[in-house]
Amino acid sequence: MAESADVLSEPHQKVILPNPAAGCSMADMANIAEVEECWELLHETLGDDAGIIPVTYMNSAANLKAFCGANGGIVCTSSNAPKVIDWAFKQGKRVLFFPDQHLGRNTAAHYGIAADQMVVWDPKDPMAFDDAEEVLANSKIILWKGHCSTHMRFSVEQIEKARIDYPGINVIVHPECRQEVVNAADLYGSTEYIIEQIEKAPAGSQWAVATEINLVHRIAQENPDKFIFCLDPIVCPCSTMYRIHPAYVAWVLEELLDGNVINQISVDEETAHWARVALQRMLDLA
Numbered sequence: 001m002a003e004s005a006d007v008l009s010e011p012h013q014k015v016i017l018p019n020p021a022a023g024c025s026m027a028d029m030a031n032i033a034e035v036e037e038c039w040e041l042l043h044e045t046l047g048d049d050a051g052i053i054p055v056t057y058m059n060s061a062a063n064l065k066a067f068c069g070a071n072g073g074i075v076c077t078s079s080n081a082p083k084v085i086d087w088a089f090k091q092g093k094r095v096l097f098f099p100d101q102h103l104g105r106n107t108a109a110h111y112g113i114a115a116d117q118m119v120v121w122d123p124k125d126p127m128a129f130d131d132a133e134e135v136l137a138n139s140k141i142i143l144w145k146g147h148c149s150t151h152m153r154f155s156v157e158q159i160e161k162a163r164i165d166y167p168g169i170n171v172i173v174h175p176e177c178r179q180e181v182v183n184a185a186d187l188y189g190s191t192e193y194i195i196e197q198i199e200k201a202p203a204g205s206q207w208a209v210a211t212e213i214n215l216v217h218r219i220a221q222e223n224p225d226k227f228i229f230c231l232d233p234i235v236c237p238c239s240t241m242y243r244i245h246p247a248y249v250a251w252v253l254e255e256l257l258d259g260n261v262i263n264q265i266s267v268d269e270e271t272a273h274w275a276r277v278a279l280q281r282m283l284d285l286a
């Protein structure tokens with residue numbers, strides 16, 4: 001995200017990441033060498049008219065966004081993923097979606113792609129599935145084998161228990177959850193969608209929410225007239241995101257007051273150019 005901010009910033013602006021150790025473990029599940037290998041193998045198998053459109057989730061490195069920009073692809077967020085998938089299928093025959101297989105699968109299913117037209121690509125063991133040529137030829141979406149550890153904690157059993165404990169409860173989940181969890185919920189959607197649905201719900205309504213615990217706490221604080229809790233009883237903080245702690249923000253702000261820019265994020269111009277192309281395609285859809 002900090003890299004994307006730098007890519008989209010004006011030349012006079014600087015982007016600071018308060019703690020350079022912060023990040024996203026899901027984003028780290030795809031790297032440029034693996035994606036380029038996948039791209040090459042897919043084209044070797046499917047031929048030059050494979051018609052593959054690469055789509056990367058916003059939670060990915062700048063060089064993966066640049067890869068998408070340079071290869072006719074695009075970036076998506078959890079909010080606009082349905083619109084982006086629709087765009088991608090207007091440009092080509094199939095989609096390579098990385099790094100989160102679950103957002104890709106849930107969005108593709110919503111779009112109408114059948115389960116047998118979805119293929120999971122394991123970068124640690126590429127082309128390891130049976131009848132690879134036939135499976136790939138039949139594929140509409142190739143899902144990178146990545147996931148969000150935080151959203152993987154949610155389960156159908158938790159939903160069933162919430163429904164027993166709180167009859168009439170509304171269950172709302174993020175699309176980074178597994179498909180069976182999304183199917184068992186009442187509603188699913190992006191962070192923005194979850195916030196909106198709960199905000200506009202009547203006072204006294206009850207909500208079980210499947211997303212990062214700090215967000216659930218914030219929504220609960222902002223909606224004291226509703227009963228809101230996280231579906232995971234054993235708390236699910238995102239350890240990598242949590243590294244942006246107020247103390248780090250205070251530290252970089254104090255340094256700024258002394259005239260020092262520390263922990264600046266800077267993307268090289270070639271990468272920034274192509275990443276901007278992919279980001280702009282997404283922004284144009286809005």
Ligand code: SF4
Pocket residue numbers: 023024025026027059148149150151212238239240241
């Ligand atoms: S919750 Fe954490 S690991 Fe999951 S997508 Fe967000 S930043 Fe990445």
